[in-house]
Amino acid sequence: MHKPALPSSFDLPARDYVRVVLVETSHSGNIGAVARAMKNMGLGNLWLVSPRSFPDETSYARAAGASDVLDRARVVATLDEAIADCVLVMGTSARGRKVPWPVMSPTDAAQQVGDYQERGEVALVFGRENNGLSNDELQRCHVHIHIPSNPDYGSLNVAMAVQVLCYEVRMQYLRGLENSENNPQLKAINSPEDAGWDVPAATVAELDGFFGHLEATLADIEFHRRDNPRQLMTRLRRLFQRARPDQMEINILRGVLSAVQKTATDRGETTAGASQQDQQDV
Known part of the structure; x- marks a missing residue:
């Protein structure tokens, strides 16, 4: 049939x-x-x-x-x-x-x-x-x-x-x-600014919070030296701003950073005086 x-x-x-x-x-x-x-x-x-x-x-x-x-x-x-x-x-x-x-x-x-x-x-x-x-x-x-x-x-x-x-x-x-x-059938969906994306774009304040958290985490694991920063954070900021992450993606990234910080602390690898950023739930 x-x-x-x-x-x-x-x-x-x-x-x-x-x-x-x-x-x-x-x-x-x-x-x-x-x-x-x-x-x-x-x-x-x-x-x-x-x-x-x-x-x-x-x-x-x-x-x-x-x-x-x-x-x-x-x-x-x-x-x-x-x-x-x-x-x-x-x-x-x-x-x-x-x-x-x-x-x-x-x-x-x-x-x-x-x-x-x-x-x-x-x-x-x-x-x-x-x-x-x-x-x-x-x-x-x-x-x-x-x-x-x-x-x-x-x-x-x-x-x-x-x-x-x-x-x-x-x-x-x-x-x-x-x-x-x-017409949504003809429009591309490439970023949170486009109609049809499921989560709003991250705000400037949310991005700044992420960048502060990222810098602190990199310092904790001794990848980033605040006394000799060179262009690391500038290039990372350019990378993530070019990606135009949404709010959920920023929360996920901050969750990853929190896990990295916890692992570094548990292993005794946190550098003295490293500042901790506010955590956000994913």
Whole structure:
């Protein structure tokens, strides 16, 4: 039995106006993998041109929860049937045709897909696993899409190629949303100053408390000499301020320092007169 569909989350308006067309797919598992790739990126309009075997359990098993995409897939006999009512047809192809044809990168193709959202359906056409689209089929496409893969190993599985194109379509959609610059799906999370971090950034006072604790600990273990400090604490301050630690990280570091001080004291290694800093619980 195939896995039931996961809850549908086709959140792109493109779920219907972007049509993914597979031509004469030999392995039904690839159809399932394509369905999964499409649903990952919020698309759900799949057309199959004369597949060798569909539907079958292999395709549903490979869909891994995207069986709803397969359930609504259209099967037709020819490419002409699959693209007849589309206003733009884009076919994946390698470069090097005798007669040059308009060729786009996946990113540029996705931009053009977005431009057609109000005009009608757009078909993204993918060829056979072994030899892609024929010359006649490529001539039915307004534009060719070239995925710039490694020239020494450029063959992509059809599901991989679909994933690349669907990802670019999704990114184009997300960037086009209102207030896209604040979209958490597009923003990096690198430090406590970024939305989505789990703990607030350490304050200046908390950092200063840590640096005092660090200096005292290094003196306790005779790594740092206050009478000849050189640039040690300056460089350590630069290091930790560059890391921009959060409050929990500072507490953890101070807990480590406390453990080091206790071990040094237990071993009788604490230098005379070394100042102890206030401890913070981790």
